[in-house]
Amino acid sequence: MSDVLGKELDTADFDDVNGTPAPATDAPLLHNISSPADVKALPADQLTELCREIRNTLLSYGHTHGGHIGSNLGMVEATVALHRVFDSPLDRIVFDVSHQSYVHKMLTGRALAYLDPRHFQDVTGFTNPDESKHDQFVLGHTGTSISLACGIAKTRDAELAGNGTSNIGNVVAVIGDGSLSSGVAFEGLNNAAEQGGNLIIIFNDNEMSIAGDFGGMYGPLARLRASGGTAQPNLFNAFGLDYRYVEAGNDVNALVKAFAEVRDIDHPVVVHIHTLKGAGYEGSAGNDQPLRHADAAQQVEGIPATDNVLHAEPWHSDHCNLSDHEPHEGQCEASHWQNPDASLGKPEDPRKYYGKMAMAALEPRFATEPGLVVISPATPGSNGITHEFRERAGAHYVDTGITESHAVAFAAGIARAGGTPVVATTASFFQRAYDQFFQEMSLNRSRVTVLDFLGGLSGSDNTHSGAYDLSMFANIPQVTMLVPTSGRDYLDDLAWATLPAGDADAPDGAVVIRVPGEGILAAERDPNLLPITGGHEVARSEFTTADMLAWRVNQFGSRVAIVGLGNTYPLAERTAAALAADHGIVATVIDPRQCTSLDISALESLRAEHSLIVTLEDGQLEGGWGEKITAYYANSSNDHSRNPQVLNFGASKEFTDRIPLAELNARYGLTVEHLVSTIADAIARR
Amino acid sequence: MSDVLGKELDTADFDDVNGTPAPATDAPLLHNISSPADVKALPADQLTELCREIRNTLLSYGHTHGGHIGSNLGMVEATVALHRVFDSPLDRIVFDVSHQSYVHKMLTGRALAYLDPRHFQDVTGFTNPDESKHDQFVLGHTGTSISLACGIAKTRDAELAGNGTSNIGNVVAVIGDGSLSSGVAFEGLNNAAEQGGNLIIIFNDNEMSIAGDFGGMYGPLARLRASGGTAQPNLFNAFGLDYRYVEAGNDVNALVKAFAEVRDIDHPVVVHIHTLKGAGYEGSAGNDQPLRHADAAQQVEGIPATDNVLHAEPWHSDHCNLSDHEPHEGQCEASHWQNPDASLGKPEDPRKYYGKMAMAALEPRFATEPGLVVISPATPGSNGITHEFRERAGAHYVDTGITESHAVAFAAGIARAGGTPVVATTASFFQRAYDQFFQEMSLNRSRVTVLDFLGGLSGSDNTHSGAYDLSMFANIPQVTMLVPTSGRDYLDDLAWATLPAGDADAPDGAVVIRVPGEGILAAERDPNLLPITGGHEVARSEFTTADMLAWRVNQFGSRVAIVGLGNTYPLAERTAAALAADHGIVATVIDPRQCTSLDISALESLRAEHSLIVTLEDGQLEGGWGEKITAYYANSSNDHSRNPQVLNFGASKEFTDRIPLAELNARYGLTVEHLVSTIADAIARR
Incomplete structure (x- = not known):
């Protein structure tokens, strides 16, 4: 699949300006697309070929740069169909969390960033209005697309009512099944029907969140798929919404037809499309996991059958597990800003290093501490909570879905019952649980341990920066926030925070532990970076x-x-x-x-x-x-x-x-x- | 209904210790209940009479002290049934937001606080573990009960698996239909079925939130009620949950039977009970609203038919509209800590005063600014957004349900579309939207105006204190937070914040306006409190x-x-x-x-x-x-x-x-x- 990278360069590959390699040329259709109008102008029989080019481009790009490739591979046909049917930017498309917006970017004048490594830095990993009039928001946290779309639609309808005119046409929210587990997404669903008016919610159901879907709604959703969209209970109907089902979510012609049917609809509707996450992705070598896709895997048009294999959780392999940033979605939990191939064999980043260290310290206690539970709101892999650990931990590990609010309240409940909860995720995602930190955790002096990953400065993108974690946590009354400066301190802090409730030394309330970052890990690897102490710490006298x-x-x-x-x-x-x-x-x-x-x-x-x-x-x-x-x-x-x-x-x-x-x-x-x-x-x- | 208050005191009303009035004595059954064991020991045929006594007590208490009387009146029978069937504190009952926990308090050794005004201060308005072993948490924000209950149940099951024993029996969450609109409640529902094990969710459906239910789910819920719990789509089934329906939610015997059937159940179940909010409440004089209850009003046993009238929105009357605190539920939006009867005719509190002032300033603009929208996440009345204003505002007012996260993302969408959103609620509830303030609002420079009520110090209870609003809002990059010191400044601030997007003077991003509090309102009423300026301000030179x-x-x-x-x-x-x-x-x-x-x-x-x-x-x-x-x-x-x-x-x-x-x-x-x-x-x- 790596023709683009593997082919020999010749002089035609160098452009006139600077002599650096020119874009790969085996995507002729994509090269000629500079705006959605070009997608509309294509002969219908070339759409499938365009999708094939896009998929190849994504795969090459992913090998070179990493990124949220899985979700984009699944959305190739749907995104082409969206721009075939709708008229952006008059029609407004809001991509939830916007990991799956690469194809959208390719079709809105930014294909070169994906085709040509020299233009990699031209675009960000998320939608961004500064980049394109086709992008509505900078988004990197899940679940808000429906609410945002409601707001855009509300304004359109108000303008139409007040002025008889509006510069806003159809409003479309694109949200995945993983994102749908976020509370705010349910709030959006519940408000959409109440609001009324044109609003099209594309529900991209690839049966996977980051590390599998968790939640009671996924059983009924599977039955809904199996029934061709006819079975009850139908979650969307239960929120008062009209509903359509498209089984062939990777068939661009079927999608064009389905989207055309709802275009200009006069009320909110959910179009449930069944897609194959990572469609066309050939898993990393040595991955021997069975096919996970619950329903029969779809044949994706234009993809050779041998490539159309979905490996179960390829992100647990080192190949894909190199994230320095926080994906909320993506077959690989890999950063947009790292290079999976180039990163092979490199040392672990601090999140994985210290995440694994914490899990290794907790795991031996599971046998004798039934109430000790590690909770991850959907992003375990990035934080060193490996697939293997999760398997061994059994009931001592809970993935709550992309639900930071629930995760913290759940932890407070465990603490009240006498258990020992450890909640682990990324600093900026914990912003979702600010009220639960205040109320259920701190006000109630619930003995919750919080592992705060990627806190502090980093080279992160703007939506995932941890530079604000301390001002969030440390100003909440009754919270203790520890900031360890070595692995030893970190484990001491974890041991203290998770002392059994009856222990006389146990803290009287919640403890947030900021997981050390690059500066600390570097010093652990090179004690010369600590010229005063040489890394030799004074041992704690007591706990x-x-x-x-x-x-x-x-x-x-x-x-x-x-x-x-x-x-x-x-x-x-x-x-x-x-x-x-x-x-x-x-x-x-x-x-x-x-x-x-x-x-x-x-x-x-x-x-x-x-x-x-x-x-x-x-x-x-x-x-x-x-x-x-x-x-x-x-x-x-x-x-x-x-x-x-x-x-x-x-x-x-x-x-x-x-x-x-x-x-x-x-x-x-x-x-x-x-x-x-x-x-x-x-x-x-x- | 005010026998307790109205009766003449005689010497028997004074106790021996301090000569102050003794408790009213027309609640003999309630007086003898000092723990749930006493509820269990009552002859079955006295349960209805106990409910009657409790209802009378609530009404007297409400006239004297105010409080969340409506939700408690609806929950009288259910709470008696809970303590008849379950065995608290071995069985754990978590009351969502805990406004409806007065009856629970009466049955767990705290009846005197409701029977005897001298003991009013003995208890808080919320559940509180410091008060009773029967209370699980201090709660005053909605929607977390299911998550908290999941945590307790998880620990019980872990202990059972690990040790073969646990000191936790059934785990019960009690949540109302208003609370259910909070995203975290949906997250909890979605996680409950996934977790499995004994977990009983009592869904108290009184068809009302604070100012009516808003959301697409309420139509299907109404059909579910009308069908006796058999209709699809069933929201709870859609979350993978078992489900039972009890139409007679104010029939204590029916509830005892229903709860006994799910006691010790081995999997999560929702028991949907249809109750009458404010059952037994006789609306304030002059309230001429029609009966609002959509389904046929139930006859509540033991309540004379003339009293069994639900007035539509009595909270819009002055009688009930005296809140200084923030209810998330309750027929009257009245504070637990004020006295509705005694407060009649007193001047408005600052929230209502400045809330009305803002709405009066915005309303004339509606005619020419179609995109100007006031958004209230479910608590309009407390903040001066009156029933009459809402009626006149039409589409310019949106109640999003109890959904601060959605409300702020929705506002960001409106702003992106060129509209002018104003989001209004209480400071401590805005904690729910911290991530949306960071991401959708500030990072995206969305021109959202936030009206921050009850910010700063007040005599509030601990779950609603606004003392932390500034550390929340003012440390978010790109937010402007204005803190006006007079009504004039406040209106100037509002005018500036809501300047149309194209105006050269318009702010470049979100503006939070902290609504003035008691100190400012007092000075507006008495300029002597401003001895330097006498309240005479320097006018703004420009905007x-x-x-x-x-x-x-x-x-x-x-x-x-x-x-x-x-x-x-x-x-x-x-x-x-x-x-x-x-x-x-x-x-x-x-x-x-x-x-x-x-x-x-x-x-x-x-x-x-x-x-x-x-x-x-x-x-x-x-x-x-x-x-x-x-x-x-x-x-x-x-x-x-x-x-x-x-x-x-x-x-x-x-x-x-x-x-x-x-x-x-x-x-x-x-x-x-x-x-x-x-x-x-x-x-x-x-």
Whole structure:
């Protein structure tokens, strides 16, 4: 399937401008599509060939760049049919979570980004109105497409009622069966029928979420498919919605016909299309899982039968399991921004590394702790909760579907019953559970352990950035948030957080553990990155709450104290080492280990010998951690002039999109050079 | 119905201890119930009489104290039946949002709190494990009961599998049809069948949410009722759940029979009971609305026919419309902590006052702005969005059900389409939409206007406190949060936020407006509370973004600047007046008007003449606003010793429960006395 990559280059492959390889040329139809009008203009008998080209392009692209290839492969024909039938941008198409929008991008003037590796960076991994008038929103979290579409349709109908005219035609939401498990998607369904008017919900049912579909609704959905859309109970009917079924969800002509029938419909309708996720994808070598597709696998037109094999969970193979970002959907849980082929054999990223470490620590306890349960709202693989672990864990592992709100409330219920829940997902997805963190968890002092992955700065895209996790968690009353700086600390933190409820040392409420990131993992692999301690930690004396929350002073110095939270702690050591080497200043170096309370005794002990306190954090300063220390000193003393000065380093309040971590660190002053010069200058002025 | 209140007291009504009135004695059965065992021990033929006593008690209680009386009246028989059949606390009953738990409290040792006004304060308005072993959680937000129950059941089953024993029996979730519109409730339904095992979901269907049910599912639910539970589509079946129907949901014997049939069931089941919200409630005088109950109203046993009348929306009458807190359910949108009868004729609370003011400003625009839409996730009445307004607004008003997540995504869709959405609800409920605020709204720069009611400190219960609103909203990138200090400012803010998208002065993204609270409304009613300005504001020169975000210096002074955010602004003026009177210090007094960016030019201009800056805010300091100012000065100058000292006053990071506002203000130092002495001391030391 990798003709594009494998073919020999000749001079025709180099363009005139810069001599770099030109786009592959075995997608002639796709090359000529610069807008949806070109899709409409194609002879009908060429649509299947266009789909074949798109599928080949996706596969080549996926091998080179990774990405949410599975969901896009399943949506090739449907997306071609959408642009054949509807008239974007007059008609508005909202792609839920927008992982499946690659084909849409190819058909709306952006094919080159998929055909030509040199243009890879031209587009983002998600829909984006800044990129194209055919994109409605930047979306990377699931389940909101129906609500967004309701809003667009509402405005159209209001304009029609008020002015008799509107620049909005049909409104289409495209949502997958995995996304449908999100509560907000059900809220959208429930509101759509109430609202009325033209609204077309394409329900892309490929029978798979990220790691299989979880939920009681999937049985009735399977029966609905088996009956050709006629069986009851019909979930969509139960929400008061009209409903159509298309079994041949990878037959572009069948889809064109079905979509044409609902175009300009005067009321909300669900068009349930049965697609084959990863259609055309040939699984990684050595994958011996049986075919998972419950219904008979469809023959996808234009795809050789030998390729039309869906491997069960190819994402559990290393080949596909390289995500640094968080997919909510996709046959491979692979980042849009990494290269699956090129990444083979490389060391694990911190999410997988520390995720596996936590699971390995918990697993031996399952035999004697029946109430110990790991909960993942649908994204286990990215966080090191491997397929094999899940199999072994049995009832000790629960995938709740893409339902962060439910997952946290469920965990609170487990805690109330005396069990020990551990909820694991990505920081930005936990935003979905903010109210449950406040109410069911914290207000109720439920002993929930939260594993917060990808917290802090990273090169993430804008919808998955973890730069805001601390301002979310650490400002909720009664939450303890631990920020370990080594694998050892991390396991100690996990052990403490999950102490049985009756244990005298157990925490009195919820504990959020921020899973270490790249900076910490790098230091574990190379202790030279910790020039002060060399990675040798002072062992915890005990596991009492007081001990767990105490700051750890790893070097006693004077004049300046550098307090480096979490992922920035190695930077604190390297800065201190450079200060000593370059300026003869022996700084005090502190690992605060947690960010939800201040160690007053440590702060007070610094007064005598320190005129400057420097705080480092790899997240947003506003609402963050360092400002609490600044405010502590400002408000704690009767004599302002004798307070130490506090300088805070961290991220600005902004969204960032795929900016490399090193560049972000430089932007925010989180570099040895900048810190050393700033500290030396400040000390010189005191 | 007010025998209890109306009867003459005699000496028998005074108890021996303190001479205050003894409990009413016309509820002899209820008086003798001190635990569920007493419910079980009653002769079967006395259950109906017990229900009658409970209903009378609820009505008397409601007239005296207010509260969520409607939902409790509908649940009298079901709650008695639950405690007759199940064995709490071995069997665990989770009441969704727990507004309907009064009867449960009466039957679990707390009847006196409802029978005897002197014991009113003995219990909270919600379930609370600190109050009783029969209460599982503190809950005041909707929709999480199924998830919580899943967690309890999961732990029971794990213990049974691991140890062969568990101290948990049946697990029961009780959820109303209004609560069911919350996304997390659907997530719970979808997970319940997947989990399996004993789990009993009592679906209390009274056909009403807070202001009527909204959503496409309610049509099919009505057909389900009409068919005696046999019609398809059946929403619960669609989620893979077993299902039973009980039409006579106010017949205690029918309910006992139905619950006994599912007791100890080995799989999840929904028991759909059709109840009459407010059963036995005689609407307020002058209410001439027709009977709303769609199905034939049931005769409630033991209630005289004349009382068995359900008035349509009695909550739109003043009698019932006195809430200071946020009900998610209840025939009257009335606070548990106010007195409906005693409150008659009193001035409106700030939520209603400013809510009505906003609606009055928007309404005239409807005729010419078809895309202008007010969205309320189910709680209009409490926020001054009156029944009459809703009727007149027509399509310009949308109740989305109890769906904050959907409401905000819906608003983002409206904004993308060029419309002008205004989303209005209570601060603590907006926590449900945190991710949509981040993603669909802010990341997408959707021009959504958010009206944030009950933000900041109040005497609220712990689940509805708005003390955390600023740390939630103001730390999200690209959000502008305005904090008006008068009705005039508030309307200016609303006008600016809702400028048409094409207007050159329109904000570039979402605007959150914190609706003024008690402190501001008091000053509007009594300008003497603003001794510096007397309430006379400097008019805005223009409506540009720069002008809208500029701080307003209302008095120029020296040495100390007092910056009072929002509801604390009148305190800033009073403190300044006292400083002048008592200490001869003329303070600079500033109304910052917004809390999402700093007015650098104002901050810098203070340096020359001010050694002390005092910030006041009526919310949590951690993650809040004042600390940003402290951090600004700490990080902005090369010469720390010449920076002004900043002192921050605001709330601690804690949950508070029904503590009067004045007491909270005293606790946090937000009083003229404390501020004057602190400021005078600090200045004396400089």
